[in-house]
Amino acid sequence: KQEVTQIPAALSVPEGENLVLNCSFTDSAIYNLQWFRQDPGKGLTSLLLIQSSQREQTSGRLNASLDKSSGRSTLYIAASQPGDSATYLCAVRETSYDKVIFGPGTSLSVIP
Amino acid sequence: DAGVTQSPTHLIKTRGQQVTLRCSPKSGHDTVSWYQQALGQGPQFIFQYYEEEERQRGNFPDRFSGHQFPNYSSELNVNALLLGDSALYLCASSPTGAEQYFGPGTRLTVT
Numbered sequence: 001k002q003e004v005t006q007i008p009a010a011l012s013v014p015e016g017e018n019l020v021l022n023c024s025f026t027d028s029a030i031y032n033l034q035w036f037r038q039d040p041g042k043g044l045t046s047l048l049l050i051q052s053s054q055r056e057q058t059s060g061r062l063n064a065s066l067d068k069s070s071g072r073s074t075l076y077i078a079a080s081q082p083g084d085s086a087t088y089l090c091a092v093r094e095t096s097y098d099k100v101i102f103g104p105g106t107s108l109s110v111i112p
Numbered sequence: 113d114a115g116v117t118q119s120p121t122h123l124i125k126t127r128g129q130q131v132t133l134r135c136s137p138k139s140g141h142d143t144v145s146w147y148q149q150a151l152g153q154g155p156q157f158i159f160q161y162y163e164e165e166e167r168q169r170g171n172f173p174d175r176f177s178g179h180q181f182p183n184y185s186s187e188l189n190v191n192a193l194l195l196g197d198s199a200l201y202l203c204a205s206s207p208t209g210a211e212q213y214f215g216p217g218t219r220l221t222v223t
Contacts, residue, residue: 032211036214041200043214044202046213089155091154096210097168099170100147101157102155104153104154
């Protein structure tokens with residue numbers, strides 16, 4: 001059974017710092033991995049999606065990497081801003097038709 | 113093009129009651145999935161509908177049921193509500209086999 005974990009559960013950093021969020025999954029046979037952002041009480045905003053054949057994806061200050069063999073992904077946020085404060089969720093999909101399996105999230109707070 | 117929409121935004125129900133949540137997918141999306149997100153946790157998969165049939169189901173009791181209409185919109189029904197059913201309910205739509213897009217969610221509070 002696929003399980004997704006995220007470390008740390010919460011993170012507080014001063015504005016301007018670069019930071020890394022970690023995601024681990026137990027079964028390396030995934031179809032894709034996706035990072036989401038969730039503001040309090042709101043829905044999910046997709047940040048980056050990495051297909052199983054890819055190693056990384058970049059969007060602006062965000063870079064996500066995928067190492068299927070080790071069952072790990074990292075989300076790198078450069079030059080953090082207070083507006084980056086949110087919960088970041090990692091999720092995997094095992095087939096193109098399958099459900100999305102989420103981790104518990106990392107709550108990020110960027111202090112001005 | 114409107115994204116995934118859900119109604120209502122918020123809902124308060126009493127234990128034992130029944131509730132229906134609604135989801136309209138993005139235009140052209142034929143697959144709808146429902147997720148439950150308890151406070152402080154990641155979303156948990158409830159079920160997925162495709163061509164008006166339930167294609168996959170997560171580990172949720174039969175009190176949770178759903179429906180998909182010919183226009184691909186969907187409903188989630190929960191019977192005999194429990195306090196533990198209080199959560200954010202998220203709907204996601206996708207074209208067949210493609211990336212899922214999530215709606216804003218319905219916040220259900222059971223008192």
